[in-house]
Amino acid sequence: MLDGTCFSAINKDGYHAISEDYYNYFLKQNAKAAKEALENIVELESIGYGESEVQGIESNRRIITSDGKIIIRYSRPPENLKKYLEGHIDPKVRCIVLKREKMKSIIWINYHGHPTCTGGDEAPYVTGDFPSWALHLLGKEIPQYEYIYMTGPHGNLNPGKYVTGTERIKDRKHGRDRMGKILAEGIKRALENAEFNQVYQLKFLKEKLLLKLKSDFPSKEKLEKDYQEGLKEIKEAHRQGRKVTGGGSIRRAQAKRAIYYSLIEGKLPTSVSVLRIGNYYAVFFPSEIFLEASEEIRKIYPKKKILTVSMCSDYIW
Numbered sequence: 001m002l003d004g005t006c007f008s009a010i011n012k013d014g015y016h017a018i019s020e021d022y023y024n025y026f027l028k029q030n031a032k033a034a035k036e037a038l039e040n041i042v043e044l045e046s047i048g049y050g051e052s053e054v055q056g057i058e059s060n061r062r063i064i065t066s067d068g069k070i071i072i073r074y075s076r077p078p079e080n081l082k083k084y085l086e087g088h089i090d091p092k093v094r095c096i097v098l099k100r101e102k103m104k105s106i107i108w109i110n111y112h113g114h115p116t117c118t119g120g121d122e123a124p125y126v127t128g129d130f131p132s133w134a135l136h137l138l139g140k141e142i143p144q145y146e147y148i149y150m151t152g153p154h155g156n157l158n159p160g161k162y163v164t165g166t167e168r169i170k171d172r173k174h175g176r177d178r179m180g181k182i183l184a185e186g187i188k189r190a191l192e193n194a195e196f197n198q199v200y201q202l203k204f205l206k207e208k209l210l211l212k213l214k215s216d217f218p219s220k221e222k223l224e225k226d227y228q229e230g231l232k233e234i235k236e237a238h239r240q241g242r243k244v245t246g247g248g249s250i251r252r253a254q255a256k257r258a259i260y261y262s263l264i265e266g267k268l269p270t271s272v273s274v275l276r277i278g279n280y281y282a283v284f285f286p287s288e289i290f291l292e293a294s295e296e297i298r299k300i301y302p303k304k305k306i307l308t309v310s311m312c313s314d315y316i317w
Helices: 020-038 129-141 169-192 220-240 249-259 291-300
Strands: 044-053 062-064 070-072 092-100 105-112 145-152 195-197 202-212 267-277 280-284 305-309
Touching: 044 169, 092 169, 092 305, 105 129, 105 169, 105 305, 129 145, 129 169, 220 249, 291 305
Parallel strands: 105 145, 280 305
Antiparallel strands: 044 092, 044 195, 062 070, 092 105, 145 305, 202 267, 267 280
16 A cells, blocks of 8 residues: 555445456556556646535435434335435535646546436446536536546435436436436536646645444354355345345445455554645545545635545445
8 A cells, every 4th residue: 555645436326246357357457547647647738626505416325204203215216205305415516627738638527426317226237427428518518627526425315316217228318418417517617717826836745543343243253154144145136136235234244344354453543644736725535434524624624625536446335
């Protein structure tokens, strides 16, 4: 692990059953891309920041009812769960513009929410979902830029309220295209009001953390039992030709079981990183962290222009 690096991913919640060959290919291609990027570093002419609100994409997936109960509104919910209010979200798309000498400028896009209007239900589709379609549209309309998309804290957000249509591929694509266009239009508005400054400082810091496990975190013995039961569930489903939604109970049992192999002095290691470029900042959180993590940073530094990124370096439960 290099202290000066930070890896980021989007949380597609898509099809989990991939081949080992594809997994290894994916790792090699990412390493190749990183190496090529390091060999083509250029100086920045200036840096800009812009933001705009978008509506009709994300909603809060944890619905609190009048009697205090929590209902989970997943990414492709039944109609009765769409009737609830949108809930608390961050509607802003934030963009940092990196102007480069003799090269295309880069638009670094940050938006909070699961990119799961085409999936989230374990359907067997590989897709970049609505963010990818937004970048596709922008690439055609504003080809003088290159685009990077990074998902903000989103553990309690998804597009469930605004997903339409059936489970058919046609309807999934329609939702992707519709939400992608909404996001693309928001990005264009953000670029229109971007303010630019000279780059006078660049600094990257990574803070290593050791997180204490919750007092009710399952024991090794309990997780081993849960794992074996989940394994039976998967085998029986496969025997019957059924799909196990969400990967089944074995998925969570295995994820928690693996934590015990990562502990340092009984605590879970992870990290948070911060990048400063001139007057603008980016905070990189691990895992599928909730929106409130982003809001806490903005409360502490209300006047700073900040991108907050999740799914970085680690995925922890």
